[in-house]
Amino acid sequence: MQLxxxxxxxxxxxxxxxxxxxxxxxPVILPSNYSMSSTADPFVFKDNNGVYYCYVxxxxxxxxxxxxxxxxxxxxxxxxxxxxxxxxxxxxxxxEVVKVRNLYYMHYTGKDAxxxxxxxxxxxxxxxxxxSDVSETAFYSRKNKSIIDSHIFxxxxxxxxxxxxxxxxxxxxxxxxxxxxxxxxxxxxxDLSDTIGPAKLLFYPTQPWEYNPSNNxxxxxxxxxxxxxxLYYLMYSAxxxxxxxSIGYAISKxxxxxxIKYSQNPIxxxxxSYVSGxxxxxxxxxxxxxxxxxxxxxxxxxxxxxxxxxxxxxxxxFRDNGVLYINGPTYTAQNYPSTGATSVNxxxxxxxxxxxxxxxxxxxxxxxxPLFSQELVIYNAIGRQISTVELSESQTGIMLSVQHxxxxxxxxxxxxxxxxxxxxxxxxx
Numbered sequence: 411m412q413l414x415x416x417x418x419x420x421x422x423x424x425x426x427x428x429x430x431x432x433x434x435x436x437p438v439i440l441p442s443n444y445s446m447s448s449t450a451d452p453f454v455f456k457d458n459n460g461v462y463y464c465y466v467x468x469x470x471x472x473x474x475x476x477x478x479x480x481x482x483x484x485x486x487x488x489x490x491x492x493x494x495x496x497x498x499x500x501x502x503x504x505x506e507v508v509k510v511r512n513l514y515y516m517h518y519t520g521k522d523a524x525x526x527x528x529x530x531x532x533x534x535x536x537x538x539x540x541x542s543d544v545s546e547t548a549f550y551s552r553k554n555k556s557i558i559d560s561h562i563f564x565x566x567x568x569x570x571x572x573x574x575x576x577x578x579x580x581x582x583x584x585x586x587x588x589x590x591x592x593x594x595x596x597x598x599x600x601d602l603s604d605t606i607g608p609a610k611l612l613f614y615p616t617q618p619w620e621y622n623p624s625n626n627x628x629x630x631x632x633x634x635x636x637x638x639x640x641l642y643y644l645m646y647s648a649x650x651x652x653x654x655x656s657i658g659y660a661i662s663k664x665x666x667x668x669x670i671k672y673s674q675n676p677i678x679x680x681x682x683s684y685v686s687g688x689x690x691x692x693x694x695x696x697x698x699x700x701x702x703x704x705x706x707x708x709x710x711x712x713x714x715x716x717x718x719x720x721x722x723x724x725x726x727x728f729r730d731n732g733v734l735y736i737n738g739p740t741y742t743a744q745n746y747p748s749t750g751a752t753s754v755n756x757x758x759x760x761x762x763x764x765x766x767x768x769x770x771x772x773x774x775x776x777x778x779x780p781l782f783s784q785e786l787v788i789y790n791a792i793g794r795q796i797s798t799v800e801l802s803e804s805q806t807g808i809m810l811s812v813q814h815x816x817x818x819x820x821x822x823x824x825x826x827x828x829x830x831x832x833x834x835x836x837x838x839x
Contacts, residue, residue: 431745431746431749432480432746433743433744433745433746434480434723434743434744434746435740435741435742435743435744436685436722436723436724436739436740436741436744437708437720437721437722438479438480438481438482438722438723439452439474439482439720439721440710440720441710441718441719441720444472444474444484446468446472447718448467448468448710448717448718448719448720449466449467449472449707449719449720449721450466450467450651450690450707450717450718450719451466451467451503451504451505451559451632451690451707452464452465452466452690452692452705452706452707452721453465453466453504453505453507453692453705454479454692454694454703454705455506455507455508455509455537455694456694456695457509457537458509460477461475461476461477461537462475462476462477462479463475463507463538464476464721465489465505465506465507465516466505466721467502467503467504467505468488469488469492469502470487470488470489470490470491470492470502471488471489471490471502471518472484472485473485473488473489473537473538473539477697478697478746478747478748479694479696479697479703479705479723479746479747480747485538487539488539489516489534489538489539489540489541490502490505490516490518490532490539490541490542491539491540494532494540494541494542494543495520495543496542496543496545496546496547497520497522497523497528497530497543497546497547497548498518498521498522498528498530498543499520499521499522499523500521501519501520501521501527502518502519502520503518503519503520503527503558503559504518504519504559504560504632505517505518506518506560506561506692507537508562508564508602509537510600510601510602512535513533513534513535514533514534514535514536514537514541515531515532515533515544515602516531516532516534516541517529517530517531517532517549517560517562517572518530518532519557519558519559519560520548521556522548522551526551526555526556526580527556527557527558527577527579528548528549528550528551528556528557529548529549529550529557529560529572529574530543530548530549531543531544531545531549532544549602550572550574550596552576552609554580555576555577555580555581556576556577556579556580556581557574557575557577557594558574558575558577558591559574559575559631559632559690560572560573561574561632561633561634561635562602563635563665564600565637565665566637568600569597569600570597570598570600570602571596571597571598571635571665571666572595572596572597572598572605573593573594573595573612573633573635574593574594574595574596575591575592575593575594575630575631575632575633576591576592576594577591578590578591578627578628578629583628586626587626588626588627588628589626589627589628590614590615590627590628590630591614591615591628591629591630591631592611592613592614593611593612593613593614593630593631593644593646594609594610594611594612595609595610595612595665595666595667596608596609596610597666610666610667612644612660612667612668612669613630613660613669614628614630615628615629615630615648616671617658617671617675619648619654619656619658619675619679620648620649620658621648621649622649622650622653622654627650629647629648629649629650630646630648631647631648631690632647632689632690632691633645633646634646634691634692634693635665636693636702636734638728638732638734639728639732639780640663641661641662641663641732641781641782642661642662642663642664642665642669643659643661644659644660644661644662645657645658645659645691645693645734646658646659646660647689647690647691648676648689651687651689651690651717651719652687652715652717653687653715654679654687655680655687655688655690656675656676656678656679656680656688656689657676657677657678657679657688657689657691657704657706658671658672658675658676658677659672659675659677659734661732661781661782663782670803670804672733672734673804674733677734677735678691678704678706678724678736678738678739679739680708680739681739681741683712684712684739684741685712685722685739685741686708686709686711686712687707687708687709687715688706688707688708688722688739689706689707689708690706690707691704691705691706692704692705693726696747696748697747697748698748700748701727701747701748702725702726702727703723703724703725703726703747704723704724704725704726704736704738705721705722705723706721706722706739707719707720707721707722708720708722708739722738722739722740724736724737724739724740724744725737725738725744725747726738730765730778730780731765731778731779731780731781731806732780732781732782732806733781733806763832763833763834764777764778764779764824764832764833764834765777765834766778766834766835766836769809772811773811773812773813774809774810774811775809775810775812775836776807776808776809777807777810777822777834778806778807779801779805779806779807779808779824780824780832781803781804781805781806782803783801783803783805783824783825784800784801784825785798785799785801785824785825786798786799786801786808786822786823786824787822787823787824787825788810788820788821788822788823789821789823790816790819790820790821791818791820791821796815797810812836812838815838816838817838817839818837818838819835819837820836820837821833821834821835822834822835822836
């Protein structure tokens, strides 16, 4: 006779009511509204006073200002005047801004006189500039390699890291005529004065979505790091920016790796007839810091695709098992940031109780587990150990037969370095 299992759970629901909620529809920055042809590679910096600054690719790195992430005003002048460049002749790409003490530092991609792209560093007393190069030479370069798309991450322990991509233009795959871009990291001094030690290769294209099989180019670029529950989530973009650009991520216990790519990548991809080529993202908190917002570009022309791009925003967060998600790409009306998510997934903290469900067709229980879990143990009501299951680092779920379990309450406990004490219950009757 088939067993029947009731899952014990406590559900707390809170409803929020509002008489009127402002809504927006992507894009939030359409270049033609500002007499521009493109706003690619957007990076949004939130200052201490809550004001947002969005910087995009282009000479002088055009900037926009907002208080709500939706309504943007273009700065009257570009933050980085041509006269303040000391080495970068062209290819002014992918600017990002960080604040160290009371100064603002812009790091960016530029092409030097030797023909290679390098990472520059400029500073200013204002987020709108004028920025000026801190040195007569690039901040970081690699011999006979072009590097692009720098991203600086400050960890909780005070250490700083710069992630970047080896550009495929100078990076042929050994033994082939094909090329690939790669994600690298190098530790830097917290005051951004210099690098520390050698750079380290983290990963390169290995998943089918990361390249178009009809050509010889493979992409992993535009890194963006976030930390959650002690784990490091390195977001990146793949496939050509001019075609099926999409966003994925890899996860690690250390900012220096090793990283494991999420098996269900990409987490943000185009939607036929609505959105094309979402990619090169940054992450910022909403005005009240209650929501994570993904800022990314997409193609203006859905048919031509190419290099002309606009700026979009969508909510993002973590599922209870540690999986990172983006609620997008959206193309319908959404609530303003800080007014509540509009999709089924919501930003949440890690669960204090395991999610357990029953599959009656097979007399099995399905248990969702966080990434990097080590061991799952089942006890009966008097504390006797009934079953132990070893878990792989990338495993996010387990199916377990309970056909031969006796009636009673069972306790499920999880050994997880980053979520101590997580457990759950189920009942067989």
